[in-house]
Amino acid sequence: MDQHTPTSYEQLGRRVQQQLAAATRRQQYQLTLAPWPDDDPADWERLLEEFETHGNVDITRLETGEVLIRWNPAEAVCR
Numbered sequence: 834m835d836q837h838t839p840t841s842y843e844q845l846g847r848r849v850q851q852q853l854a855a856a857t858r859r860q861q862y863q864l865t866l867a868p869w870p871d872d873d874p875a876d877w878e879r880l881l882e883e884f885e886t887h888g889n890v891d892i893t894r895l896e897t898g899e900v901l902i903r904w905n906p907a908e909a910v911c912r
Contacts, residue, residue: 842876849880853902863903865895 839847849866856864868877884890884902893901 841873842879845872845876845880857906862906863901865899865901867897867899 848869852864852866856862868874881892881894881900884892887904889905891903893903895901
């Protein structure tokens with residue numbers, strides 16, 4: 834059986850997804866994220882661009898290189 838090795842983008846997505854899920858479980862609905870030193874800058878930008886396409890997600894890019902992500906669960910649409 835052929836095993837799929839996750840791309841760096843998939844690994845980044847999984848890490849961020851886990852952080853988002855933890856924040857949601859705590860009912861915070863916001864999270865500050867920063868790229869890890871070994872994250873590909875193109876992957877990081879792609880991830881942020883994908884967040885920006887969702888109407889119920891607000892992205893604030895901070896001067897520190899971090900981003901503040903806020904969302905309203907009442908506006909979330911299940912896909």
